[in-house]
Amino acid sequence: MIELTEGALPVECELTTEQVAALVTARAVRVGPGPRAGLWKVRDNGYVGAAVIGGVEVRITPKTPVDRVFFLLGYARRPRGWRQEEVNAGEHAELLPALAHAYAMAADRALRQGVLQGYLEMEEALPVIRGRIREADQLRRRYGLPLPVEVRYDDYTVDIAENRLLLAASARLLRLPGLAVQTRKTLRHVIARLAGVTALVPGRPLPAWLSSRINTRYHTALGLAELVLRGASYELDDGTAVRVNGLLVEMWRVFEDFVTVALTEALRPHGGRSELQDKRHHLDHGQRVLLKPDLVRYVVDAGGKEIPAAVVDSKYKISAGPGGHGADLYQMLAYCTALGLERGHLVYAKGEAEPYRHVVRGAGIEIAQHAIDLTLQPADLLGAIERLAGSIIRSDGDRELESCRSW
Structure with missing residues (x-):
């Protein structure tokens, strides 16, 4: 394991040629030769968080306080709805354990009043008519047979975008190292509460959700869930997408997003x-x-x-x-x-x-x-x-x- 601090001096560590190649390719850290063969100097490359790259666990602590990083991230996404007082990083100084703790607390708090339900449009072939008949599909697939009936209807269910995001973020965090025992216990409890919710398909875009009065209690948890899921991949300068077994955040992008969004809000009255x-x-x-x-x-x-x-x-x-x-x-x-x-x-x-x-x-x-x-x-x-x-x-x-x- 390599422990780094954002902006600090490089750390000397022994690495194999294969490990160095993996770290250089991912560009999550900067690697340079050390004073002797097999010894390398490793420092951050603008990212904070934790990830396993080429069999090497890398942890990068931000120089900015973790709770402030949460504020920058959250405000840039929802300048008028982010509630910092609901995001508690606990006593964790590193980004990944702190984010996991904050998310677990927020998700558990959101589900205490029960799992949110909503209407989901369904398309199925049923032995009875429910909702509206999809006439074109009925003719194309059933060749004039009366049953089953191709229908479209709205189902009141827990299998909605909000719950799918919470389930995916909880499952992802449980697969990562360095989480506190209590955090893991809370995450398992959250997953148990979300029985009946469909897991997201890896690689597909995250489901969209709309902020409303009904899902207000979910807002903070959903904001943190999106940070967890988006932090699982990042783009290199050439546009290539890289998946990492962990969570990395580009601090330059966090700063840029916050400044531009917050400045837009501040300039609006003028x-x-x-x-x-x-x-x-x-x-x-x-x-x-x-x-x-x-x-x-x-x-x-x-x-x-x-x-x-x-x-x-x-x-x-x-x-x-x-x-x-x-x-x-x-x-x-x-x-x-x-x-x-x-x-x-x-x-x-x-x-x-x-x-x-x-x-x-x-x-x-x-x-x-x-x-x-x-x-x-x-x-x-x-x-x-x-x-x-x-x-x-x-x-x-x-x-x-x-x-x-x-x-």
């Missing part, structure tokens, strides 16, 4: 419209170089035309290389140039960069560098995002920078 991952802009007239800023805010000008008013890009870590965050500045300069803006905004996690304002020589463009402290309590963290939104709205660069420094 009017305009925010577009996430805007792919409508190119750097060149030939439209061969696609630009994809994390957030572009649009407003309507005096002529009734929608125009870009602000551009924001989030960066969880300083770019690697001798230029440090130089590559980030060049990227933002390209965004501002293509969008016709005089100011752009880079948002970092505090500790990776400090607030600063860069003035580009000969271009008349300013790039404001902001820093968000992820260790803040949720309410204070959202307050920092609101102040960031206010600084983006204001056109006075000096006041904007002063607001950044006040954090």
Whole structure:
């Protein structure tokens, strides 16, 4: 087992050639040669969680408190419905045991009032008529015979999307290592309560569910269940999907999703419209170089035309290389140039960069560098995002920078 901490120094460990090849292929960690043959240096590669890769169990502890990671994940998915007080990570410092504990408690709490039931559309061949006859299927499959009857009807059952997600997440967590005895006991109890629910087919998309008053008590458990199930796979830079026997979370994606979603909510009262991952802009007239800023805010000008008013890009870590965050500045300069803006905004996690304002020589463009402290309590963290939104709205660069420094 290899135990790592996000952003910490590499750990030296003995690995076989096959194990090194598996770790390098998965890209969940970075592997480099050690001081002697057979000894390797292993460090994190932007992921946190736990997984078994090539027979090696890897555990990566996030540098951000686990309960704060839960908040970032949950808020990005449901900014207006995430209830942090219902997510209890217990005393666990590692992501996987903490997530399993929080999910088990939430699922058990959701099922205490009974298993949720709902209507499910069924299509079957029955000896009696129930619901509506599927006439086309009856003629095609039964060749004019009166029985059985091809029918479609609504069945009131526990076999609905919400319960299928809870069953799948519970079963998956039970297969993973490192869970506390009490957590495993609670998960088994949850599975027993979900008798009659169909297991999900591996590899198929997760079933969709709609938030409603009826399933309110399920909301927190369902949010955590989706984190468990989506954390079982991730995509490499080339788009290749990789399945892992564990749960890994990309912290840069968590940070990016939270900043853009929370900033969209904070900008909403100021009017305009925010577009996430805007792919409508190119750097060149030939439209061969696609630009994809994390957030572009649009407003309507005096002529009734929608125009870009602000551009924001989030960066969880300083770019690697001798230029440090130089590559980030060049990227933002390209965004501002293509969008016709005089100011752009880079948002970092505090500790990776400090607030600063860069003035580009000969271009008349300013790039404001902001820093968000992820260790803040949720309410204070959202307050920092609101102040960031206010600084983006204001056109006075000096006041904007002063607001950044006040954090």
